[in-house]
Amino acid sequence: MDVEYLKKNVGVALAEGLADTIAQGPPDAVDYLGKWLLNYVRLQKESKVKQAADEKAKADWKPYAAQEEKAMKVCSEKEQLEDAKKAKEEAYTKFLEGVKDRSELLDRFCVFLGESIGVDSVYVGEKQERPAGEATEEIVSYVASTASQRFMLGRILKKDQGTTFNILAKPEDAGDEGEEKKVKEAPVMCIQNVMVGPDAKKTFFFKGANTGAYFATALEYKAFDSFENFTAALPAIEEIKKAAEEKQKEIDEKKEELEKKMKEIEDELAKLDEADNPKKEEDKKEEGEEARKEEAEEKKEEPVDEAKLKEEKEARDKRRQELNTEKEALAKETENQEQVPDWKTEVFTKVEAKARDMVVCLDTLGSFKQFSAPMLDKIKSSCKDLLPVLEQCDKAMFLVGLERHFALIKLAEECKVDAPEFKRQREETKKELDEELTKVLEDGGKGYKQEGFKYTDEDVLFHLAKKKVVALADNVLALSKYSFFKTEHLNVVQALLLLIGKSKTELSYMDGSISLHKIQMLINDKLIEEIKNYNPRDLEEAHKEIAKVETLIGELKQEDLKAENFIISEIFSLVKPALTIRKTVEEVIAKKKAEEEAAKKAEEEAAKKAEEEKKEDS
Numbered sequence: 187m188d189v190e191y192l193k194k195n196v197g198v199a200l201a202e203g204l205a206d207t208i209a210q211g212p213p214d215a216v217d218y219l220g221k222w223l224l225n226y227v228r229l230q231k232e233s234k235v236k237q238a239a240d241e242k243a244k245a246d247w248k249p250y251a252a253q254e255e256k257a258m259k260v261c262s263e264k265e266q267l268e269d270a271k272k273a274k275e276e277a278y279t280k281f282l283e284g285v286k287d288r289s290e291l292l293d294r295f296c297v298f299l300g301e302s303i304g305v306d307s308v309y310v311g312e313k314q315e316r317p318a319g320e321a322t323e324e325i326v327s328y329v330a331s332t333a334s335q336r337f338m339l340g341r342i343l344k345k346d347q348g349t350t351f352n353i354l355a356k357p358e359d360a361g362d363e364g365e366e367k368k369v370k371e372a373p374v375m376c377i378q379n380v381m382v383g384p385d386a387k388k389t390f391f392f393k394g395a396n397t398g399a400y401f402a403t404a405l406e407y408k409a410f411d412s413f414e415n416f417t418a419a420l421p422a423i424e425e426i427k428k429a430a431e432e433k434q435k436e437i438d439e440k441k442e443e444l445e446k447k448m449k450e451i452e453d454e455l456a457k458l459d460e461a462d463n464p465k466k467e468e469d470k471k472e473e474g475e476e477a478r479k480e481e482a483e484e485k486k487e488e489p490v491d492e493a494k495l496k497e498e499k500e501a502r503d504k505r506r507q508e509l510n511t512e513k514e515a516l517a518k519e520t521e522n523q524e525q526v527p528d529w530k531t532e533v534f535t536k537v538e539a540k541a542r543d544m545v546v547c548l549d550t551l552g553s554f555k556q557f558s559a560p561m562l563d564k565i566k567s568s569c570k571d572l573l574p575v576l577e578q579c580d581k582a583m584f585l586v587g588l589e590r591h592f593a594l595i596k597l598a599e600e601c602k603v604d605a606p607e608f609k610r611q612r613e614e615t616k617k618e619l620d621e622e623l624t625k626v627l628e629d630g631g632k633g634y635k636q637e638g639f640k641y642t643d644e645d646v647l648f649h650l651a652k653k654k655v656v657a658l659a660d661n662v663l664a665l666s667k668y669s670f671f672k673t674e675h676l677n678v679v680q681a682l683l684l685l686i687g688k689s690k691t692e693l694s695y696m697d698g699s700i701s702l703h704k705i706q707m708l709i710n711d712k713l714i715e716e717i718k719n720y721n722p723r724d725l726e727e728a729h730k731e732i733a734k735v736e737t738l739i740g741e742l743k744q745e746d747l748k749a750e751n752f753i754i755s756e757i758f759s760l761v762k763p764a765l766t767i768r769k770t771v772e773e774v775i776a777k778k779k780a781e782e783e784a785a786k787k788a789e790e791e792a793a794k795k796a797e798e799e800k801k802e803d804s
Contacts, residue, residue: 199223199226200223202226203219203222204219206222207219207222271302274298274301274302278294278298281294282571282575285575285578286578286579286583287579287582287583287667288576288579288580288583288669289329289330291572291575291576291579292310292329292330293330293331295310295330295568295572296308296310296330296331296335297332298568299546299564299565299568300332300548302564303548303564303565304561305548305549305550305555305561306332306333306335307332307334307335307549307550307551308331308332308335308546308547308548309328309330309331309338309547309548310328310329310330310331310544310545310547311326311327311328311329311343311350311544311545311547312326312327312328312329312542312543312544312545313325313326313542313543313544313545314327316699323344323345324345324351325342325343325344325345326342326343326350326351326354326545327340327341327342327701328342337392338392339703340695340701340703340704340707341392341695341696342695342697342699343390347390348388348389348390349375349377349385349388349389349390350402350545350547352375353373353374353375353402353403353404354404354543354545373403374401374402374403374404374562374566375400375401375402375403376399376400376557376562377389377399377400377401378399378556378557379397379398379399379556380396380397380398380400380549380551381396381397391551393551396551396552397551397554398549398550398551398553398554398555399549399550399555399556400547400548400549400551401547401549401557401565402545402546402547402548403565403566403569404543404544404545405543405545405546405572405573405576406541406542406543406544407541407544407577407580408539408540408542408577408580409540409541409542409577409580410534410537410580410581410584411581411583411584411587411670412540412670413670413671415537415538415584416584416587416588416670418536419533419536419537419584419588420588420591422533422536422537423533423536423588426529426532426533426536427529429527430527430528433524433526433527434526437523437524437526440523441520441523444519444520447512448513448517451509451512451513451516454505454509455510455513458502458509461498462499530585533588534581546565546569548565583669584669587668587669587670590664591751594661594751594752595752597658597661597752598748601654611650612646612647612650615646615649615650615653616641616646618649619641619645619646619649620641623635623639623640633723633724633725634723634725634771634774642767644763644766644767645723645763645767647762647763648722648763648764648767651756651759651763652717652718652760654756654759654760655717655757655760656714656717656718658756659714661752662709662753662757663709663710663713663714665679665709666706666707666709666710667706668706671702672751674742674747675747675750675751675754676700676702676705677738677739677740677742678738678739678742678747678754678757678758678761679705679709679754679757680693680700680705680738681735681761681765682717682757682760682761683705683708683713684731684734684735684738685720685722685731685735685761685764685765685768686713686716686717686720687716687720688708690731690734692704692708693705717760720764722764722767722768722771723767723771725771725774725775727775728772728775728776728779732765732769732772735761735765736765736769739758739761739762739765744758744762
């Protein structure tokens with residue numbers, strides 16, 4: 187029992203103390219061991235006190251540990267948000283450096299600005315002029331937006347609606363001096379509560395009145411991309427190309443002359459180098475042993491004139507220096523030759539840039555959120571960064587339109603067919619239609635394909651044109667990217683869309699005027715499928731827009747259109763026969779409807795007569 191007690195309470199300390207005593211080997215081992223044990227006891231007590239203090243501190247901190255963990259998590263999330271924000275800023279900056287398409291730019295701008303300041307509703311409108319009777323009227327057409335504002339695309343704001351037009355007013359539009367001063371000082375508009383204040387009654391809502399704030403700022407940039415500049419650029423480019431050819435010829439002649447002079451200099455330098463470095467004896471073995479001996483004999487006979495050799499060497503060095511100076515001058519002249527004028531650069535000196543006005547709008551409708559000073563600063567700085575990129579995109583799109591024009595001229599030449607080939611294509615198409623008709627008739631016929639029906643020349647032309655238009659699908663789809671249309675060209679596109687079943691509402695603003703944006707939204711892959719499946723002979727309900735289609739294409743001629751836009755001319759070659767066919771179908775439908783109405787009327791009259799006779803008999 188006593189041994190167990192000692193082992194349990196003293197054993198560890200005593201064993202460690204004895205081990206240390208043995209290791210140290212002190213003169214008085216008992217004294218050393220006693221002091222060691224006393225020190226051991228002191229250290230054990232201090233350890234227990236420290237442990238107790240740590241446990242107490244830990245217990246005291248426990249209520250705050252969760253708060254510390256939450257704070258650290260918030261800091262981590264904040265850092266992540268800052269990193270994500272910085273990454274988005276960098277990605278957007280890089281995007282601005284390379285973007286060439288205005289629609290792509292404005293869509294990305296709306297998303298970026300909305301995310302940067304925490305506002306869902308961002309949209310951009312463009313100030314335009316459109317016909318209004320014999321005059322014109324100014325409107326704002328909305329062309330880009332964030333996802334929540336997609337309903338705005340294709341909508342218009344008239345000058346007398348709301349307050350947005352106030353920031354688009356020019357000094358010359360102002361009525362008095364005070365108003366002019368206000369326009370100059372107020373390029374932006376910020377209404378922190380659209381339901382309260384002097385602007386509340388003027389505010390125009392597209393989706394009904396609601397609480398929130400509204401901000402708008404005007405953007406004005408220099409734009410080249412217009413139909414007027416496009417038509418002016420074409421002859422100018424021809425002049426530039428002609429001047430470029432003449433300049434290239436002049437440069438080539440000058441280059442040839444410089445190369446000839448350079449060759450003469452290099453030949454002379456080579457001779458000088460040969461004179462300074464005569465061939466070694468071993469190199470002359472090829473000239474024959476006899477010739478070598480004769481030369482050696484001559485050298486023995488001729489006395490060496492050191493002064494003369496030195497003089498000749500100095501003359502050669504001087505000449506070499508002169509030639510190298512000439513060579514450097516020629517190289518510099520070659521390097522500094524005028525460049526051939528590039529039409530893609532020179533064309534902007536031949537056309538005039540015009541101011542184009544846009545408006546950037548943001549709102550917080552449906553909430554009580556207002557625009558803070560930092561938010562407004564971010565909006566203004568983002569719009570400032572946008573302006574030069576808009577000009578960059580405008581120039582790029584103007585060039586794309588011109589390049590497309592030249593590509594279509596080339597395509598027209600490639601697709602050109604002579605009379606015999608066109609005749610062959612028509613005969614082949616006629617054969618395909620007749621074979622298909624025969625097969626349908628053998629199966630009992632259906633729809634308009636009944637006994638006695640025959641395809642006309644218009645049918646052949648329509649189906650042949652449809653093949654071509656479908657084959658040129660990529661060029662047809664490119665119409666959705668056009669910045670502008672000649673009126674006649676847009677009429678042809680409208681006629682096509684109406685023929686295949688689109689309604690006027692789908693092509694128009696809410697007030698009934700034509701919307702280029704809406705028309706271009708309909709030019710997609712689905713349109714190509716609809717063209718493939720369209721058949722003007724289908725005996726369906728009467729087409730409500732045939733008169734409108736006929737008005738749109740009027741007296742247009744394919745050859746005139748082909749000289750301006752090959753794709754438009756090919757669409758016209760489809761629309762024209764389709765309209766002729768459809769008009770005959772409309773007559774059939776009208777006749778059938780009249781017969782049905784006459785039969786119905788006769789049936790009603792017969793029933794009425796029978797009823798009267800029945801009454802008389804009774």
